[in-house]
Amino acid sequence: xxxxFILVEPARPANxxxxxxxxxxxxxxxxxxxxxxxxxxxxYWVAHESGELLDQARHFPDLASALAEVDFSIATGARRRLxxxxxxxxxxxxxxxxxxxxxxxxxxxxxxxxxxxxxGDEVALCDAASRIPLAVEQPSLNLAQAVMLYAWELxxxxxxxxxQAEASTATLQAVRTQLDxxxxxxxxxxxxxLHQWAHEALAHCNDRDLGLLMLLLRxxxxxxx
Numbered sequence: 547x548x549x550x551f552i553l554v555e556p557a558r559p560a561n562x563x564x565x566x567x568x569x570x571x572x573x574x575x576x577x578x579x580x581x582x583x584x585x586x587x588x589x590y591w592v593a594h595e596s597g598e599l600l601d602q603a604r605h606f607p608d609l610a611s612a613l614a615e616v617d618f619s620i621a622t623g624a625r626r627r628l629x630x631x632x633x634x635x636x637x638x639x640x641x642x643x644x645x646x647x648x649x650x651x652x653x654x655x656x657x658x659x660x661x662x663x664x665x666g667d668e669v670a671l672c673d674a675a676s677r678i679p680l681a682v683e684q685p686s687l688n689l690a691q692a693v694m695l696y697a698w699e700l701x702x703x704x705x706x707x708x709x710q711a712e713a714s715t716a717t718l719q720a721v722r723t724q725l726d727x728x729x730x731x732x733x734x735x736x737x738x739x740l741h742q743w744a745h746e747a748l749a750h751c752n753d754r755d756l757g758l759l760m761l762l763l764r765x766x767x768x769x770x771x
Contacts, residue, residue: 549576549654551693555659557661568694577603580606624678643703727763
């Protein structure tokens with residue numbers, strides 16, 4: 547399973563370099579950049595022997611384009627957004643990702659702008675959300691510090707990752723589709739809070755949970771039956 551760290555509109559080249567250094571140090575994750583422009587020399591100076599992550603970084607015009615190539619994504623931020631009700635702690639992100647390792651080919655941790663974070667619409671694009679509890683509201687962690695923390699958590703999951711055959715995303719996608727079908731049959735649309743909560747709950751499901759949920763959803767009578 548691939549893990550990518552997505553930076554949305556990072557403000558300075560140095561911050562990109564520091565994030566790359568954090569990923570290299572933890573030995574986990576690829577770097578994807580959204581609307582970041584060309585990588586400037588300052589990023590390489592700060593990256594310090596992590597330049598290959600900058601060379602291999604993928605660029606996207608917007609977050610939706612990047613997430614189109616991801617099976618499961620977690621938005622991060624210092625503040626809660628109305629678009630998500632359930633916010634995972636960093637160690638819960640590790641469990642959310644590696645618990646589904648047989649159902650994911652690629653997972654992403656998404657970081658917003660240093661000044662304002664992710665927009666509500668960008669958070670809504672992600673499957674789950676996470677925040678780091680801090681002792682004080684200000685100062686907050688800088689971008690590289692946040693990347694380092696999540697990278698460390700995921701490195702612990704990677705070290706415990708079980709050997710496996712090639713992962714298939716069929717189960718997770720099928721559960722999402724069947725869940726939408728069941729909710730729609732109950733007249734619960736995408737704007738309903740219950741629809742949002744049901745999909746957010748999938749973040750807590752491991753491979754076994756997803757399989758069981760799929761069986762239940764298929765057998766559950768719906769209002770259209």
